[in-house]
Amino acid sequence: MPKKPDRLSLSRQLSRRKFLLTAGATSVASILLKSCTGTPSSQTSASTASPAAVNVSTGISPETAKIRLGFLGITDMAPLAIAKEKGFFAKYGMGEVELIKQPGWAQTRDNLEIGSAGGGIDGAHYVNPYPETFSEGIGTKNNIKLPMYTLMRLNTHGNAITVARKYQDLALGKDSSPLLTGFERTKASGKKAQMAFAARQTNQDLWARYWLAAGGIDPDELLDTQVIPTPQIVAKLKTGDMDLFAGGEPSSKRALKDGVGYTAVLVSEMWKNHAEKVLTVRADWVDKHPKAAQAVVMALIEAQQWGDKPENKAELAQILAKREYVGVEPDLMIDRLTGKFEFGSGRSFDNPDLALKFWHGDGVSFSYPYQSLDRWFLLENIRWGYLPDTFDIDRVVKAVNREDIWREAAKALNIASAEIPQGTSRGVETFFDGIKYDPEKPSDYLKSLKIKRV
Template sequence: MTGPLRIGFIPLVDAAALIVAVDKGFTAAEGLDVELVREVSWSNVRDKLNIGLFDAAHLLAPVAIASSLGLGHVKVPIAAPFNLGINGNAITVSPTLHAALMEEIDGDRFDPLVTAKALARVVARRRKLGADPLTFGMTFPFSTHNYQLRFWMAAAGVDPDEDVRLVVLPPPYMVDSLRSGHVDAFCVGAPWNSVAVDLGIGHILHFASDILVRAAEKVLAVRQTWADKNPDVVASLVRAAVKAAEFIEHPENRIEAARILAQPERIGVDAEVIQRTLTGRLKISPDGTFRESGRYLLVGREGAGRPDPVQAAWLYAQMVRWGQTALTPDGVKTAMAVFRPDLYDAALGSRAPSEAPAAFGAFAGPVFDPDNIRGHLEAFEVGRWKA
């Protein structure tokens, strides 16, 4: 291939491995000339990747699967040879909704089943009063944010399609939408939850890792046809991303990594806010309350970079549960084929064990079994899928 690689990204901390790989020279060391292109919306990133304006992209894992299945857009098979992040999302609520939830809390406020039940009571009370449904922002129909919100609510019987409103907003617009009252809450990746807290307009209710202990979030995505034609370039990209992820995960490097990510042409927020994300110690309330979790965002630790096809199967199961597609053997096979541990292993010259399915650690429902998605979905009372 000729010319620089054009790689699209959204200003989120889970683009860190890509950004640091370029700005610290890891891609150059692999002989790659890379141009990072900042975008605002996931539809822009998807479309430009699909038609070839981007060679690769920082992409929502479910979008890579949806593109390969032809859901919501044209069918373009995607390969994901590297996980850019495990976890990293959070649910942030307005002060008004936070106060209403705290009034209804009966138990541990950090237990998602407890807060989901509180939400159910708030929803019921608002319905009785004739108030408008609560509105939750999420980043895309095919997104972990959408599925995590739905999984959380539905555990307490809240129907996300009937009892509340879910609306799509680009990540950088979440904070302004909360401030203006257009949404009552949102689920988004870092740093936008922390930005809302710092502005005094939001409370972080849950880390996504409260809902699922381990969830694939963003991937390094390339078109399958492009990967087939450029195997050496794919391998070089994976190696550069792995080196960047290892750099980021070393505590002594996090100040520098945060400064790189904070640049206006990258994420464009204060470096201290980004550093909170990288350390997993976040301010969750305008009153200065902090909460710490070693699982808030995994960039390179615990095998986070190696794609696990079981994660893709779980995401496909959510698409089925919420009526975005039908459950078919070919659908499962196609979804799992998007996540390419073989390309990751080939790039590094080694093979690491993938995470076991039990590593999902969902707070509700049965342990996920990719070989019995039908049985898994039948265990849930709320959903849109048809057997």
């Protein structure tokens, strides 16, 4: 078995994992401009008072009951809030979990770098591919490597692309091409259309780019981009200086309610059961507390199962409405939590299959951290020139992805075998425009894309 890479500071647990390289693996470069900016700022903590512990035999004894986890105030942080409010953290011996609300993804990065010992955080509800790039020293302070582990995925769906009200007559949907003429006219006048998202390289940036490119719009040629924390993004749209944004809910619903924009497309319409947020934790914390890491995953799995039950959606909206979590009225969240979609363009439908989900559906796990999905985010970063085409996707994903911890947690919970993936790949993915992503053929995927920087 190959030796573990010293430069990623991998743990003894990691050394036991397989490192078989695939034929489609590419090699690494380690340079990239810092992906998001921002300075450390104050953090808002959920109440540190833990629910009463539940007597339950879990078969594990966590090394600590404490961990500090960051999150953004958007609905897909729900598993963390559920685990806290319903007592699942305490049930599995993690009664002193502290949830720390972050102003943005950049501040989350800053606080991960500091770590809990310095007043920061140990892990977070976070976006891809930051666990991988941070582990390589890309996008971190002074490009210092910050080894991270991905322990699980927290959700699928719950994101949308919103356009300004001035494009109301276009009644946009999956097809972005009606925007092309207007964007070209704006560029000819000496300006560019404006697009916003919460962090470069990551989920929302990549969703918006994919949607635009599928309609023949080159986002780099025709748009300027702004990085704005998701909770603040609608306020920016109100100024009239923004044309579109991609973000997690309730941002799109807020824009619709405030009359400043409408939902063009759900990301779940672009890619059903798409990858979304992950739970990522500093590698040094997991290496020191492997049983506690498993206990956290166990608590969050139970939270995901609870959150997916239709009868719990109303209570979930009430939980998320608390100021320490999302902090908006339940009515702003409940429709899209249950699959009732009003787009503001004359389009509407009810489809619970496209709503925010956490655990399992359509025969696939939304919780298990498929390595094939991690690879897609890195491939898209290569596509747009954020990463060089020599980046060793296979090596880095295998170093960061700790699907073994998820499997141990699922085993301890007696999860049905049908709900435990047999392998680390989800297989071939098909997007709304007919493009297919085969994780075994990354080069073919990149070749199939018409607009790209690689």
